[in-house]
Amino acid sequence: MKMSRLLVLSLALLVAVAFLLPACDKPQAKKDEKGGKTPTTQPAKAEPKEEPAPAPAPKAEPKKEEPAPAPAPKAEPKKEEPAPAPAPKVEPKKEEPAPAPAPKAEATPSDEPAKDTKGLVELKLELPKPLFEGTPKNIREKNLRPPRKGPRDPLMVPPGVTNVASGKAVTSSDSEPIIGELKLVTDGDKEGTDGSYVELGPGKQWVQIDLKDAYNIFAVVVWHYHREGRVYRDVVVQVADDADFITNVRTVFNNDYDNSSGLGIGNDMQYLDSFEGELIPVKGLKARYVRLYSNGNTSNDQNHYTEVEVFGKK
Numbered sequence: 001m002k003m004s005r006l007l008v009l010s011l012a013l014l015v016a017v018a019f020l021l022p023a024c025d026k027p028q029a030k031k032d033e034k035g036g037k038t039p040t041t042q043p044a045k046a047e048p049k050e051e052p053a054p055a056p057a058p059k060a061e062p063k064k065e066e067p068a069p070a071p072a073p074k075a076e077p078k079k080e081e082p083a084p085a086p087a088p089k090v091e092p093k094k095e096e097p098a099p100a101p102a103p104k105a106e107a108t109p110s111d112e113p114a115k116d117t118k119g120l121v122e123l124k125l126e127l128p129k130p131l132f133e134g135t136p137k138n139i140r141e142k143n144l145r146p147p148r149k150g151p152r153d154p155l156m157v158p159p160g161v162t163n164v165a166s167g168k169a170v171t172s173s174d175s176e177p178i179i180g181e182l183k184l185v186t187d188g189d190k191e192g193t194d195g196s197y198v199e200l201g202p203g204k205q206w207v208q209i210d211l212k213d214a215y216n217i218f219a220v221v222v223w224h225y226h227r228e229g230r231v232y233r234d235v236v237v238q239v240a241d242d243a244d245f246i247t248n249v250r251t252v253f254n255n256d257y258d259n260s261s262g263l264g265i266g267n268d269m270q271y272l273d274s275f276e277g278e279l280i281p282v283k284g285l286k287a288r289y290v291r292l293y294s295n296g297n298t299s300n301d302q303n304h305y306t307e308v309e310v311f312g313k314k
């Protein structure tokens with residue numbers, strides 16, 4: 001018994017010493033540094049009271065692991081939103097160059113008339129001197145054609161067409177003209193001066209040309225009186241096979257909109273007589289006789305003819 005108790009005590013002592021020894025080392029070292037005397041080593045037993053047992057080598061406390069700073073959130077690669085596709089460049093529509101205007105038929109020298117695809121040629125007229133300009137303000141006529149801007153549209157006719165009325169015999173509803181003679185109608189003089197026209201009586205009258213043969217007629221041109229601006233009324237142009245206008249009568253122009261001359265209502269427009277004459281297209285009708293009616297004018301009741309041309313060929 002005694003032995004085991006002694007053993008226990010010894011063991012306890014050993015343990016105590018083991019604990020205390022390290023604790024004594026430090027203060028001693030400190031004192032040494034200060035140059036103090038080395039304290040007598042005190043019995044280990046006494047010490048435990050005074051100096052608190054040094055904490056066992058501090059267990060290296062598991063360093064509280066500071067939570068590793070959360071890694072900076074990786075900037076998530078910004079999901080690259082696909083850059084919006086650049087708006088497709090709207091290519092400025094290439095303005096198609098306006099089609100070049102059809103080349104104007106070149107002014108053709110007078111001796112070589114322009115031809116179209118059908119082999120037609122432009123009808124060339126010889127015009128007298130103009131004697132007035134503009135539109136007289138005092139003309140108040142129904143169904144009056146407004147003044148034209150620019151040149152008259154060319155009339156295309158077959159080649160070889162000529163004025164077949166030139167110098168041909170003229171008759172009239174008024175066999176005794178007031179002024180001039182009927183031959184003035186086809187003498188080639190179209191000037192609007194005195195002595196160039198024939199004046200027929202008032203009201204409805206006509207002049208008639210005998211072409212002496214049947215021709216295919218493509219145009220009739222008439223100049224009444226173009227010294228001043230006036231409108232001849234009820235202008236009606238007919239062609240026929242006989243001098244009495246009974247057989248095969250065809251009306252090629254009629255501006256008697258109210259049929260006051262009794263030849264039927266016409267759909268052509270009234271016009272102001274001018275140096276250009278009234279160009280009446282005819283579609284190649286075959287005839288020997290041409291008759292022109294009128295029924296006074298905006299200046300007086302008389303009827304006047306300076307010239308009539310009939311363009312045709314056999």
Ligand SMILES: [Ca+2]
Nearest residue numbers: 184189306307
């Ligand atoms: Ca004449």
Ligand SMILES: [Ca+2]
Nearest residue numbers: 234256258260
């Ligand atoms: Ca009329």
